[in-house]
Amino acid sequence: xxxxYPNEWLLVTDxxxxxxxxxxxxxxxxxxxxxxxxxxxxxxxxxxxxEYTGESTFRGFRDHAEHHCF
Amino acid sequence: MPNITVFDPSEYxxxxxxxxxxxxxxxxxxxxxxxxxxxxxxxxDQFLHAAGVLPGIASxxxxxxxxQTQKYRRLKLLRIDICGHVIEDMQVYVSHFEKHWxxxxxxxxxxxxxxxxxxNYNAGQIITEPYEV
Numbered sequence: 001x002x003x004x005y006p007n008e009w010l011l012v013t014d015x016x017x018x019x020x021x022x023x024x025x026x027x028x029x030x031x032x033x034x035x036x037x038x039x040x041x042x043x044x045x046x047x048x049x050x051e052y053t054g055e056s057t058f059r060g061f062r063d064h065a066e067h068h069c070f
Numbered sequence: 071m072p073n074i075t076v077f078d079p080s081e082y083x084x085x086x087x088x089x090x091x092x093x094x095x096x097x098x099x100x101x102x103x104x105x106x107x108x109x110x111x112x113x114x115d116q117f118l119h120a121a122g123v124l125p126g127i128a129s130x131x132x133x134x135x136x137x138q139t140q141k142y143r144r145l146k147l148l149r150i151d152i153c154g155h156v157i158e159d160m161q162v163y164v165s166h167f168e169k170h171w172x173x174x175x176x177x178x179x180x181x182x183x184x185x186x187x188x189x190n191y192n193a194g195q196i197i198t199e200p201y202e203v
Contacts, residue, residue, distance in 0.1 A: 017087065039119070043121065047098070048097075056171050058171040058173065
């Protein structure tokens with residue numbers, strides 16, 4: 001899914017994960033580079049997973065400082 | 071018996087899959103980072119809202135200077151699953167998350183207070199078990 005939807009947010013149902021928890025197969029109900037678009041209501045009335053296929057830029061306090069303090 | 075959770079040690083973080091069950095009986099899976107720098111577990115307001123457990127997102131809340139996230143309320147989650155442990159009625163913080171983080175939860179030290187956590191980075195394993203009372 002990372003190859004099919006690079007750097008996108010996904011809402012996926014009927015999925016399977018690999019040993020690291022990455023989604024290997026599933027039905028992509030929504031996908032977008034805009035998180036708001038994928039997380040919008042109404043939500044699906046079934047079990048689902050939210051996933052981001054890009055690299056997390058979370059770096060703790062350093063991350064915040066780089067984006068907001070300099 | 072301890073639970074063994076596998077993670078990818080080549081990633082920058084210890085990134086996990088968590089699961090939350092709602093009162094409607096639906097399971098929502100999310101990505102989380104095990105964050106020893108977070109005193110408490112935090113969830114993104116956007117995820118909680120999308121899952122139907124948070125009525126609305128506080129648009130007036132902004133991240134204060136010097137903070138990474140902006141916690142603005144607490145919420146009791148009916149049932150969540152972290153590293154294979156089911157935790158009921160867990161109090162978590164609701165926060166604004168930066169979208170580029172790519173996750174919806176930071177698992178904080180409150181989890182470590184409930185469970186003995188051993189991280190084997192070489193093997194890419196997190197070994198967790200409740201503390202003996």
